[in-house]
Amino acid sequence: MSVDKDTVRRIAKLARLAVAEAKLEPMAGELNGIFKWVEMLGEVNVEGVPGMTSVVAQKLKWRRDEVTEGGNAEALMANAPGGEEHFFTVPKVVE
Amino acid sequence: MSDLISLTLAEAREALTAKEVSSRELTSAFIQAIEAARPLNAFITETAEKALLMADASDKRRAAGNVGALEGLPLAIKDLFCTNGTRTTAASKILGNFVPPYESTVTQNLWSAGAVMLGKTNMDEFAMGSSNETSAFGPVFNPWRSRGSNTNLVPGGSSGGSSAAVAADLCLAATGTDTGGSIRQPAAVTGTVGLKPTYGRCSRYGIVAFASSLDQAGPMAKTVKDAAILLTSMASIDPRDSTSAETAVPDYEKLMAGSIRGLRVGIPKEYRLDGMSTDITALWDKGGRWLKDQGAEIFEVSLPHTKYALPTYYIVAPAEASSNLARYDGVRFGYRASNPHDITDLYERSRGEGFGAEVQRRILIGTYVLSAGYYDAYYSRAQKLRTLIKRDFEQAFEKCDVLLTPSTPGAAFGIGAKTSDPLEMYLQDVFTVTVNLAGLPGISIPGGLTADGLPLGLQLIGKAFDEGTLLRAAAAVETAADFKAKPAKWWTA
Amino acid sequence: MSRTIKGQSGEWEIVIGMEVHAQVLSRAKLFSGASTEFGAEPNSQVSFVDAGMPGMLPVINEKCIEQAVRTGLGLKAKINRRSIFDRKNYFYPDLPSGYQISQYKDPIVGEGEVTIDLKDGESIKVGIERLHLEQDAGKSLHDQSPDNSFVDLNRAGVALMEIVTKPHMRSSEEAAAFLRKLRAIVRYLGTCDGNMDEGSMRADVNVSVCRPGGYEEFRKTGSFKSLGIRCEIKNVNSMRFIAQAVEYEARRQVDLLEEGGTVRQETRLFDARLGETRSMRGKEEAHDYRYFPDPDLLPLELEQDWIDSIAQSLPELPDEKRARFIAQGLSPYDASVLVAERELADFYEDLAKGVDAKAAVNWLNNEILGRLNRDGLSIAQIPVPAAANNAIIQMVADGTISGKIAKDLLDIVWAEGGDPREVVDKRGLRQVTDTGAIDAAIEKVIAANPAKVEEIKLKPKLAGWFVGQVMKETGGKASPAAVNAALKIRLNLPDEG
Numbered sequence A: 001m002s003v004d005k006d007t008v009r010r011i012a013k014l015a016r017l018a019v020a021e022a023k024l025e026p027m028a029g030e031l032n033g034i035f036k037w038v039e040m041l042g043e044v045n046v047e048g049v050p051g052m053t054s055v056v057a058q059k060l061k062w063r064r065d066e067v068t069e070g071g072n073a074e075a076l077m078a079n080a081p082g083g084e085e086h087f088f089t090v091p092k093v094v095e
Numbered sequence B: 001m002s003d004l005i006s007l008t009l010a011e012a013r014e015a016l017t018a019k020e021v022s023s024r025e026l027t028s029a030f031i032q033a034i035e036a037a038r039p040l041n042a043f044i045t046e047t048a049e050k051a052l053l054m055a056d057a058s059d060k061r062r063a064a065g066n067v068g069a070l071e072g073l074p075l076a077i078k079d080l081f082c083t084n085g086t087r088t089t090a091a092s093k094i095l096g097n098f099v100p101p102y103e104s105t106v107t108q109n110l111w112s113a114g115a116v117m118l119g120k121t122n123m124d125e126f127a128m129g130s131s132n133e134t135s136a137f138g139p140v141f142n143p144w145r146s147r148g149s150n151t152n153l154v155p156g157g158s159s160g161g162s163s164a165a166v167a168a169d170l171c172l173a174a175t176g177t178d179t180g181g182s183i184r185q186p187a188a189v190t191g192t193v194g195l196k197p198t199y200g201r202c203s204r205y206g207i208v209a210f211a212s213s214l215d216q217a218g219p220m221a222k223t224v225k226d227a228a229i230l231l232t233s234m235a236s237i238d239p240r241d242s243t244s245a246e247t248a249v250p251d252y253e254k255l256m257a258g259s260i261r262g263l264r265v266g267i268p269k270e271y272r273l274d275g276m277s278t279d280i281t282a283l284w285d286k287g288g289r290w291l292k293d294q295g296a297e298i299f300e301v302s303l304p305h306t307k308y309a310l311p312t313y314y315i316v317a318p319a320e321a322s323s324n325l326a327r328y329d330g331v332r333f334g335y336r337a338s339n340p341h342d343i344t345d346l347y348e349r350s351r352g353e354g355f356g357a358e359v360q361r362r363i364l365i366g367t368y369v370l371s372a373g374y375y376d377a378y379y380s381r382a383q384k385l386r387t388l389i390k391r392d393f394e395q396a397f398e399k400c401d402v403l404l405t406p407s408t409p410g411a412a413f414g415i416g417a418k419t420s421d422p423l424e425m426y427l428q429d430v431f432t433v434t435v436n437l438a439g440l441p442g443i444s445i446p447g448g449l450t451a452d453g454l455p456l457g458l459q460l461i462g463k464a465f466d467e468g469t470l471l472r473a474a475a476a477v478e479t480a481a482d483f484k485a486k487p488a489k490w491w492t493a
Numbered sequence C: 001m002s003r004t005i006k007g008q009s010g011e012w013e014i015v016i017g018m019e020v021h022a023q024v025l026s027r028a029k030l031f032s033g034a035s036t037e038f039g040a041e042p043n044s045q046v047s048f049v050d051a052g053m054p055g056m057l058p059v060i061n062e063k064c065i066e067q068a069v070r071t072g073l074g075l076k077a078k079i080n081r082r083s084i085f086d087r088k089n090y091f092y093p094d095l096p097s098g099y100q101i102s103q104y105k106d107p108i109v110g111e112g113e114v115t116i117d118l119k120d121g122e123s124i125k126v127g128i129e130r131l132h133l134e135q136d137a138g139k140s141l142h143d144q145s146p147d148n149s150f151v152d153l154n155r156a157g158v159a160l161m162e163i164v165t166k167p168h169m170r171s172s173e174e175a176a177a178f179l180r181k182l183r184a185i186v187r188y189l190g191t192c193d194g195n196m197d198e199g200s201m202r203a204d205v206n207v208s209v210c211r212p213g214g215y216e217e218f219r220k221t222g223s224f225k226s227l228g229i230r231c232e233i234k235n236v237n238s239m240r241f242i243a244q245a246v247e248y249e250a251r252r253q254v255d256l257l258e259e260g261g262t263v264r265q266e267t268r269l270f271d272a273r274l275g276e277t278r279s280m281r282g283k284e285e286a287h288d289y290r291y292f293p294d295p296d297l298l299p300l301e302l303e304q305d306w307i308d309s310i311a312q313s314l315p316e317l318p319d320e321k322r323a324r325f326i327a328q329g330l331s332p333y334d335a336s337v338l339v340a341e342r343e344l345a346d347f348y349e350d351l352a353k354g355v356d357a358k359a360a361v362n363w364l365n366n367e368i369l370g371r372l373n374r375d376g377l378s379i380a381q382i383p384v385p386a387a388a389n390n391a392i393i394q395m396v397a398d399g400t401i402s403g404k405i406a407k408d409l410l411d412i413v414w415a416e417g418g419d420p421r422e423v424v425d426k427r428g429l430r431q432v433t434d435t436g437a438i439d440a441a442i443e444k445v446i447a448a449n450p451a452k453v454e455e456i457k458l459k460p461k462l463a464g465w466f467v468g469q470v471m472k473e474t475g476g477k478a479s480p481a482a483v484n485a486a487l488k489i490r491l492n493l494p495d496e497g
């Protein structure tokens, strides 16, 4: 599996990262180097091995159904780069 | 008392208890040292004013007989921990001037124990790096230099600001986080102690996430005892973190005391790499002898999947990171590109301009390995390898109590020496990353100096939630190594 | 409303599957302690977790798990003792973390079944594929300003149950009936309020068409190849729209196929104003959600004992209630109507206590529902409680009042309130059984109508007219049975009818 320029462009799009056209090719080269190295994992027979779901044996914590948060629109909006009247704002989205 | 700053945490605690010094005096000494050490670039944000307020409050509490476990002790905090009202950047432009309206559980635990915050330390951007060179706030310089050299070296990473601050006596101790070695590797190359606890021992609540299944906070300190003291306060059972352990927190300072007679120490043979430097192999052998001399049994063990750990890590960590970092989108907080012409442009340019090169590289790797058609070959296989790597350790721990390995493949290197090849940089974590994949505790202890006079570390790996035994063994290494060297304070000249 | 559509080239069958998003009834959100209440000020019910702030972590709400299990049990479905939460990654302004926490490969509830009763008395079973828990997104408002969209995260993180059916519905009527039945079940269970206006229940409808026999083939072999290519119609938020959307979409596909075109698998939007579906071109870019298990959460593991205790606390559900009502003597149709709304069924049960079931259901259908309809009231808003109506029915049954007076009595208490028994006493509405008074009234009517008396000798059927006159004379209070008997003797009528 080799990563080319178009693949980098496609995954950059998926990841919403603006990658300059001139950087696509070198990035493809770097990623290829990394994936080539990672290919060694293919040597290992993993048949019947379960994937790890939790590294430490433990039960999922449950929270009680109580309202303990909210009512702090001010604090929530304090770091917003775009906001109006307690709404976050973004350039108009056309559906 | 000009050498207040060279006290250990335990010594400072005694001095405060004996009323030989106040928290304000202690804190002021560190504030001065931090100001004088600005050439090291160890801090992103200094919080001198806040520190003095906290110190005064602590002195009042002490006067009233109300003394916490870390009462009045000044600490540095990695800038990955959210601190209420104090800018938290993760060393990234994309967090801009983010000021959290909440406090991380770990730092809250420290303040509740009476500690004082000196500032937020520099780090690799989003904790992605092993040299602190990916920070948007510039690299950190290692307080250590090779004998007779003026070349600036890296302090390790990602907790490079914390390791430098501890090594340069800019704080009594610091917090770090460790996803693939980010506490132990910088500790090793700065001659300090760094402990990565068992996954789930310290809450992740309020720590900017890199790779959720690997991230763990831990102490960085001058001595093993200091690390034990700090861990006792950092750790907790946290209902706000679903993966935080339900195991009660013991007093690690007490657990670390005592002899190691009869301790079974495994030496994993797969950690002996081709072309490993003689400095490293010599230290590793010495470490084994030190433990043996104190009554431990030393024998070789095998961790057959060791060589797959690093590539496994470079699938799992970027995959989780690519998702964890999707929230930095320029909408609710952080950096937003100017004049976006539509929402996609806002996303792509805010993230393209806000994230540095290494972070972007890892987001792309992570996006790729999770994408349709590649998930099974990469992510799914890597999760199976994690299971195998963890089994290796379980089998080894049937026969031994701790494992002894080198912490890093070498000593601190020059700024810029390894930035051109990402793979070479990734290899820095070859000895530390296995521990994160298996969720185990690991500690790096200064072992000695290279021929050039640079510190090297030894790593001990313990069983899950057995930090007590791990610290006891670490203290034995520390005693035998008797590492007293300090870097020359070239930065104050 | 039929299962087939006529095209130029012959008949086509419609096949429908559904994905319903039902908001879990809980006080707090799925992974945070923020309130779920509807209609609050923008961003006032948002925790830092919901806003995807750095370092914030999800912790699951036990009530939401319980509600999902309860719903699964109500759908007679398999409860999975181990399920996994996954991240579904995509960028959208009202999705704060850049991913939705959902369940992908291992949902909390597996296969189940819903029975729907159609108008013609036929019942069909609709298979449930799965039910999973997931977070709702926030809300984007696009019409507040010319340049910007506004984002409100109050809904972000509210728990949803996504209920996915198998493609087992075959007409717009069946699709609407399924949704109505599902709504009834979750409302009985108390796991979702079913409020479609507030978006508590939203349906995505998958429609395809195939040639006759295709569906049978699919049921036999399970092969989707025997079915046509489906289109998913998003967010159809009323029962009426579901029928419209299905009809429109099926017709569109048939026309397309008959022109020699092919149906493209795509997501479409229902435009309620035009009654049409249209392609959501904006959303057509290739989706690649990069699902993977959420590393902030461990697998969700359930104890069998806990599941059993929920099963034990389940209320009687519509199907069981319907069966019980039929056994009590109601017609299947009446029973179906009653159980559709839990409030109506509960009202009926109170109404029918200690009286004849048929009398109660007739009273409900003929007297109560008409008046509610006239006044634009729901059963919950009825001015005369079930117990009062029950008293009226009892008074008719034991002869205290006549059927005619019963209706007048209901009108009185409907308008003025009061205890029906007291009203009967106060206003002297008691049925007259006193033969003296009845005889007097009969004599009066006979005296006034000599010609009719002659006529009745030839046409005994005229007795009814006499009864009416006598009733009028007594102000409706006479017992019709007593009047009948007295007239028979007085006019010497034959023993018949």
Ligand SMILES: [Mg+2]
Residues within 6 Å of the ligand: C019, C162
């Ligand atoms: Mg869906």
Ligand SMILES: [Zn+2]
Residues within 6 Å of the ligand: C021, C134, C162
């Ligand atoms: Zn859904």
